Amino acid sequence: TEDILQVRGLSTRFFTQEGQVNAVSDLDLTIERGEVFGIVGESGSGKSVTARSIMDLIEPPGEITEGEIRYRNADFAETVGDDHPGAVDGEFVNLLELPPAIRQSLRGTSFSMIFQDPESSFNPTLTVGEQLAEAVEVQRRASARPRSTRARTESEEYSLGSLMLSTVLPSKKYVSDESRERAIELLELVGIPDPVERADEYPHEYSGGMLQRAMIAQALAGEPDILVADEPTTALDVTIQAQVLDLLDDLQKETGMTILLITHNLGVIARMCDRVGVMYAGEIVERGSLTDTFDEHVHPYTEGLLGSVPDLEGANRRLQPIPGNVPTLLDHEMEDRCHFADRCPKAMEDCLDHPPEFDADERGDHEVRCVLAERDYDEGRALPPDYFDETE
Ligand code: SF4
Ligand code: MG
Numbered sequence: 001t002e003d004i005l006q007v008r009g010l011s012t013r014f015f016t017q018e019g020q021v022n023a024v025s026d027l028d029l030t031i032e033r034g035e036v037f038g039i040v041g042e043s044g045s046g047k048s049v050t051a052r053s054i055m056d057l058i059e060p061p062g063e064i065t066e067g068e069i070r071y072r073n074a075d076f077a078e079t080v081g082d083d084h085p086g087a088v089d090g091e092f093v094n095l096l097e098l099p100p101a102i103r104q105s106l107r108g109t110s111f112s113m114i115f116q117d118p119e120s121s122f123n124p125t126l127t128v129g130e131q132l133a134e135a136v137e138v139q140r141r142a143s144a145r146p147r148s149t150r151a152r153t154e155s156e157e158y159s160l161g162s163l164m165l166s167t168v169l170p171s172k173k174y175v176s177d178e179s180r181e182r183a184i185e186l187l188e189l190v191g192i193p194d195p196v197e198r199a200d201e202y203p204h205e206y207s208g209g210m211l212q213r214a215m216i217a218q219a220l221a222g223e224p225d226i227l228v229a230d231e232p233t234t235a236l237d238v239t240i241q242a243q244v245l246d247l248l249d250d251l252q253k254e255t256g257m258t259i260l261l262i263t264h265n266l267g268v269i270a271r272m273c274d275r276v277g278v279m280y281a282g283e284i285v286e287r288g289s290l291t292d293t294f295d296e297h298v299h300p301y302t303e304g305l306l307g308s309v310p311d312l313e314g315a316n317r318r319l320q321p322i323p324g325n326v327p328t329l330l331d332h333e334m335e336d337r338c339h340f341a342d343r344c345p346k347a348m349e350d351c352l353d354h355p356p357e358f359d360a361d362e363r364g365d366h367e368v369r370c371v372l373a374e375r376d377y378d379e380g381r382a383l384p385p386d387y388f389d390e391t392e
Pocket of ligand 1: 299300301338339340341342344345346347348351356369370371372
């Protein structure tokens with residue numbers, strides 16, 4: 001296997017009235033081609049911001065302030081060119097160095113995203129089929145651009161930008177019979193019954209589960225390398241949830257696409273993922289294989305979330321509640337210590353010195369951002385149970 005995505009030192013901040021919110025801090029993530037990588041954590045832990053950062057969907061007052069998002073695609077790297085500032089050793093391109101229009105052109109074609117709420121992905125005034133056909137056309141036009149022309153001059157970038165803009169304008173009819181055919185095929189692929197008739201229906205005529213399938217079809221229209229799925233089944237009832245997960249699983253196996261799956265549902269993680277990153281307060285605190293994180297976890301936060309899950313079969317198992325709250329992540333309140341310390345049952349004096357390090361270079365292995373990764377609990381000096389009550 002090879003890496004398809006390498007996120008290095010990513011920080012995404014929001015500059016709000018109350019101050020700077022460090023939604024994602026110094027995040028490292030390596031995703032291999034063809035795997036399903038899960039990010040799990042409580043709400044407010046930075047999971048969605050991570051997904052949106054990768055998808056280039058961060059809007060003001062949010063901003064990616066640091067880091068690299070390296071995407072491997074040899075053809076694309078060649079198009080961008082070796083001496084472009086975004087070029088990273090041969091096949092990788094750092095997406096954060098690309099001109100906005102070029103980066104946007106990857107959306108739908110190299111990266112697609114599905115959300116919890118499929119209604120947000122559809123225009124209520126166009127039929128589902130028309131919108132799928134539109135997505136197919138976006139892919140057609142994007143792949144029709146000459147690979148040999150290095151898209152580096154400003155005018156080239158600009159023309160690519162307006163090309164993309166023109167494709168998002170709604171059209172009232174199918175662009176071509178071909179794209180209509182493909183739209184129907186896509187509906188069939190995601191298990192919509194009577195796809196020919198269903199293509200001519202409007203989004204409101206679909207049930208929630210059907211619209212979720214249609215959104216997956218829309219995301220697949222551009223044959224993306226990477227599908228980012230943010231809580232894709234959270235809004236669905238258990239039976240439909242299971243069907244949609246089966247569908248994603250089948251599609252992943254059929255197409256070999258890579259999936260980044262964001263969820264707070266442990267059953268979804270256990271069922272779908274090859275590897276898992278556990279996120280807390282804007283950081284990944286533990287990552288590894290499913291076995292590493294579920295059965296051999298070291299971080300007390302992972303322990304709290306996953307430790308008491310008796311079996312992984314239930315598709316609707318929720319995270320365990322942990323006393324206390326995810327910190328606000330406001331810059332002036334971020335203390336120079338382990339960010340979980342005030343909720344951690346194993347907090348020690350050492351944990352207050354500085355945030356624990358996380359070795360990002362030992363790839364593929366089980367990694368933990370906690371002093372316990374290096375030594376045992378009974379070697380440290382425990383904090384008194386009321387320590388944080390007194391200092392707050
Ligand atoms: Fe708990 Fe200390 Fe580990 Fe933080 S570093 S999770 S406070 S044991
Ligand atoms: Mg979210």
